[in-house]
Amino acid sequence: MQSETMPSDDDDAQTQDKLTQAQLTAIENEIKSSQPLTSQLLPISALLHQYSTTAANEQQQSAGFIQSAQFLSTKYTSLRRVRGDGNCYYRAFLYSLCEHLLLRNSNNNETGGSKEFSRIKTTIANSLKWVCQFGYEEMTIDMFYEELVELFDFIETSLSAADNNDKSASTAAGAAEDESNRNNAQQQLHAKLNEENSTSDYCTWYLRVLTAAQMKSNPDRFLPFLLADETNMMMDIPTFCSREVEPMGKECGMVTVAALAECLGVKVVIEYMDGRLSNNDNDAAVGGIGIGRSGEVVNHVFGQIHDENDEDRDRICLTLLYRPGHYDILY
Amino acid sequence: MSTSARRRLLRDFRRLQNDPPSGVTGAPMDTNIMLWQAVIFGPDDTPWEGGTFKLVLEFTEDYPNKAPSVRFLTKMFHPNIYNDGQICLDILQNQWSPIYDISAILTSIQSLLCDPNPASPANSEASRLYNENRREYNRRVREIVEQSWVEDES
Numbered sequence: 001m002q003s004e005t006m007p008s009d010d011d012d013a014q015t016q017d018k019l020t021q022a023q024l025t026a027i028e029n030e031i032k033s034s035q036p037l038t039s040q041l042l043p044i045s046a047l048l049h050q051y052s053t054t055a056a057n058e059q060q061q062s063a064g065f066i067q068s069a070q071f072l073s074t075k076y077t078s079l080r081r082v083r084g085d086g087n088c089y090y091r092a093f094l095y096s097l098c099e100h101l102l103l104r105n106s107n108n109n110e111t112g113g114s115k116e117f118s119r120i121k122t123t124i125a126n127s128l129k130w131v132c133q134f135g136y137e138e139m140t141i142d143m144f145y146e147e148l149v150e151l152f153d154f155i156e157t158s159l160s161a162a163d164n165n166d167k168s169a170s171t172a173a174g175a176a177e178d179e180s181n182r183n184n185a186q187q188q189l190h191a192k193l194n195e196e197n198s199t200s201d202y203c204t205w206y207l208r209v210l211t212a213a214q215m216k217s218n219p220d221r222f223l224p225f226l227l228a229d230e231t232n233m234m235m236d237i238p239t240f241c242s243r244e245v246e247p248m249g250k251e252c253g254m255v256t257v258a259a260l261a262e263c264l265g266v267k268v269v270i271e272y273m274d275g276r277l278s279n280n281d282n283d284a285a286v287g288g289i290g291i292g293r294s295g296e297v298v299n300h301v302f303g304q305i306h307d308e309n310d311e312d313r314d315r316i317c318l319t320l321l322y323r324p325g326h327y328d329i330l331y
Numbered sequence: 332m333s334t335s336a337r338r339r340l341l342r343d344f345r346r347l348q349n350d351p352p353s354g355v356t357g358a359p360m361d362t363n364i365m366l367w368q369a370v371i372f373g374p375d376d377t378p379w380e381g382g383t384f385k386l387v388l389e390f391t392e393d394y395p396n397k398a399p400s401v402r403f404l405t406k407m408f409h410p411n412i413y414n415d416g417q418i419c420l421d422i423l424q425n426q427w428s429p430i431y432d433i434s435a436i437l438t439s440i441q442s443l444l445c446d447p448n449p450a451s452p453a454n455s456e457a458s459r460l461y462n463e464n465r466r467e468y469n470r471r472v473r474e475i476v477e478q479s480w481v482e483d484e485s
Contacts, residue, residue, distance in 0.1 A: 009455055010413060010414060010452075010453060010454055011413075011414060013452075013453070014417065014453065017419075136430065137430075137432075139342065139346050139432065140395075140429070140430055140431070140435070141429075143338070143342070197335070197392065197396065198335070202335070205396070205428075205429050246430055247425070247426055247427055247428045248396055248427075248428065248429070
């Protein structure tokens, strides 16, 4: 057969291709074995520590990061690292959202908290029919949807257990029990969201679908962002979604950050730490996104409602740290 | 063991049976649901018409977070198919998304047959003929179609 005489070049290309693939898989596995999906809570000093221990020849480059880390240490107490596998924004969002809902409701029985929980839970419960309007097949996504619904059921169960306990919380023993239940629930949530190839990945991917559907549902709002970014030139929203949002492991940009926050009606504050130094006030005027006054880190708020009504005040507010190509959770 | 990968594969199977896309079939091999055999029929009114092309799909426990590995068993002649049957298709590599189920994978491969992607050549001869000598390319494709029947009988 003629075709068998020819293809040594093709075989080389394929071998090359396979090597690249093998390298990528090796990197992936390395990340998987060295980083949990979401870390334990770390003191904020861990952030500074990371930069102040870099080799002397890199000190110059990290000076901006050190400055920013120092600033953030005065503003936050803790940090939770999220695995750097390209899903970190969605994963950080998921973890932080669940944790907020769990703690906020059980901490104090404020009605705003449980109202917010019900609102988000209802939004999610209704989302399957909604996303299917934008061309997704129910058959292929409902597994992921169900996983997120179950996660919310889990939070609700934990909350109602905490609620029952509140009735006895007037006594010291009751309060202690309450505290330990809360810790328990939080640990269970942490374990659930750290299981490989399970809840966290499934929900993370469903958040991608919600993000894509949000963009498709409101092209007038999101298309200008795509057109403004040169690398996305000529890309329409469906193409953008199939290349950048729907596949696992594709990093999240500003427009996708905004879309997810708006989809669930959650406020997201992001501290942008991009390593640039700023020494005086003038830098703020000329600087980029991450430069504030005298070493301050600039933050951006997404998913904000512009009219100041009461509902807005009850909103869950997630705080994330951005460093080039990566998101972690701040406390 | 009923893992999420297996659960999803069962659902893919059910969907393939209840709502079969035209021109493709697939089923798990024997008792192993992680290993599938599929057949893609060459689309009508194209040089591929009449061909029956066998493939094997291998799934891991990471499915559907990771794409399966898909390979033609039938000898192919196509710009995006390697000599050993591996397919160069974005959705099976860096554009993979859990959105795609087995139906979607098979129909995407089917449409790749008639609509090669010049940006990722896997068979340079097929690529060259496709671009420079479509007549000869079509003749070679028809050869492959005829061979696919012979392989079927064996």
